[in-house]
Amino acid sequence: MPLIMMSGFPASGKTTRANQIRDFFNSKIAELSPTDPRVARLKLHVVSDGGLGVSKEVYREARPEKDARATFYGAVKRLLSADDIVIADGMNYIKGYRYQLHCESKALLTPSCVIYVGTPAEKCKEWNAAKGSEKREGGEETGGEGKGDSWEAYAPDVLDNLIFRYEEPNGMTRWDSPLFVVPWMDEDIPGEEIWNAMVNNEAVKPHLATVLKPAAEANYLQILDKTTQDVVSAVLDYQKTNGAGGSVKISEASTTIELPANHVGLAQLQRIRRQFISFNRQHTAERTRLKSMFVEYLNKELE
Incomplete structure (x- = not known):
C-alpha cells in the first residue's frame, strides 16, 4: 500500500x-x-x-x-x-x-x-x-x-x-x-x-493550499515583492492615523488585518514580510490570491 x-x-x-x-x-x-x-x-x-x-x-x-x-x-x-x-x-x-x-x-x-x-x-x-x-x-x-x-x-x-x-x-x-x-x-x-x-487512487485536484503550481508569471517575484510591500505600507499608514490596535482593511484581500494592542513596528513587519517571500518565492500562487495569503500570514504572526 x-x-x-x-x-x-x-x-x-x-x-x-x-x-x-x-x-x-x-x-x-x-x-x-x-x-x-x-x-x-x-x-x-x-x-x-x-x-x-x-x-x-x-x-x-x-x-x-x-x-x-x-x-x-x-x-x-x-x-x-x-x-x-x-x-x-x-x-x-x-x-x-x-x-x-x-x-x-x-x-x-x-x-x-x-x-x-x-x-x-x-x-x-x-x-x-x-x-x-x-x-x-x-x-x-x-x-x-x-x-x-x-x-x-x-x-x-x-x-x-x-x-x-x-x-x-x-x-x-x-x-x-x-x-x-x-x-x-x-x-x-x-x-x-x-x-x-x-488509498482510493483518485487524481489529486489542484488546490492552492496543498498543491504546488507548475509555472510562474514571468514577473512573479516582482509582483510578490510589491504586493507584500503594499500591505506593510497600509498597516504603517493606518497606525499613523489610528494608533495601535484595530482592523485594517486591505483592498483585494478577502480578510482584514487584526492588529494587536501594542504598536507594530516597521522592523517586525519587514521581518514577517521577508519570511513570507522566502516561503513563497518558489511557489507560484495566483496573483489575485497573494494579498489574501499575506494578510492571513500576518494575522498568524501577530497573534
Missing part, C-alpha cells in the same frame, strides 16, 4: 504533520473497516530517525549520514507491502533519495506521494533554538518538530548546513507527485485529499 514521504527543512514540524496523517488514516480505517474488507486489512507504520535510534549528530559528517539514510531506507523497504501504509517521517531532502523510495513503491505497484511541510528557515531555527534551550534547562519535551514527542535539537551549524543543502520537492517530477504542500501556519493537513489519492 502507499508510501507517504514527509519532506521539509529540519525542525520544520514534519513529525507533527506525520502524526496528524497517522491519526487521520487510523480514524478512516476504523470508520471504513466494518464495511470495506480491503480497508480492514490495512496496517499503518511510521518510520522516523528517532524511532530507529538515529541521532541528529549523524548529519554532521557525510559517512554517518549515508549510513543513517541506508538504515531508514531499509526500514521503509521492509515494511512496504500490499496491506501496509508507510509514513516515511524523515527530511527526505535529497531528490535522488526520494526517487529511490518512489521506485520501491512503484516496484510493488503501489502509489506514493510527498508531503512538503513548508516552514521558513527562520521559523525552523527559532523552534530548534527553543528546543535546545528546553533540553538544557531540563524542560518538558515539546517543540516544533513532533509536538508531544521526545525530540532532539540540531546543533546550529548542522541545521544551517542541512537547510543550505535542502532540495525542494517539485510536483512536476513523477517521484515528487502527487505533492501536497502544508504551510507551517495551517492547523490541519489535507487528510481527505491524501487518503483519496493514496
Whole structure:
C-alpha cells in the first residue's frame, strides 16, 4: 500500500504533520473497516530517525549520514507491502533519495506521494533554538518538530548546513507527485485529499493550499515583492492615523488585518514580510490570491 514521504527543512514540524496523517488514516480505517474488507486489512507504520535510534549528530559528517539514510531506507523497504501504509517521517531532502523510495513503491505497484511541510528557515531555527534551550534547562519535551514527542535539537551549524543543502520537492517530477504542500501556519493537513489519492487512487485536484503550481508569471517575484510591500505600507499608514490596535482593511484581500494592542513596528513587519517571500518565492500562487495569503500570514504572526 502507499508510501507517504514527509519532506521539509529540519525542525520544520514534519513529525507533527506525520502524526496528524497517522491519526487521520487510523480514524478512516476504523470508520471504513466494518464495511470495506480491503480497508480492514490495512496496517499503518511510521518510520522516523528517532524511532530507529538515529541521532541528529549523524548529519554532521557525510559517512554517518549515508549510513543513517541506508538504515531508514531499509526500514521503509521492509515494511512496504500490499496491506501496509508507510509514513516515511524523515527530511527526505535529497531528490535522488526520494526517487529511490518512489521506485520501491512503484516496484510493488503501489502509489506514493510527498508531503512538503513548508516552514521558513527562520521559523525552523527559532523552534530548534527553543528546543535546545528546553533540553538544557531540563524542560518538558515539546517543540516544533513532533509536538508531544521526545525530540532532539540540531546543533546550529548542522541545521544551517542541512537547510543550505535542502532540495525542494517539485510536483512536476513523477517521484515528487502527487505533492501536497502544508504551510507551517495551517492547523490541519489535507487528510481527505491524501487518503483519496493514496488509498482510493483518485487524481489529486489542484488546490492552492496543498498543491504546488507548475509555472510562474514571468514577473512573479516582482509582483510578490510589491504586493507584500503594499500591505506593510497600509498597516504603517493606518497606525499613523489610528494608533495601535484595530482592523485594517486591505483592498483585494478577502480578510482584514487584526492588529494587536501594542504598536507594530516597521522592523517586525519587514521581518514577517521577508519570511513570507522566502516561503513563497518558489511557489507560484495566483496573483489575485497573494494579498489574501499575506494578510492571513500576518494575522498568524501577530497573534
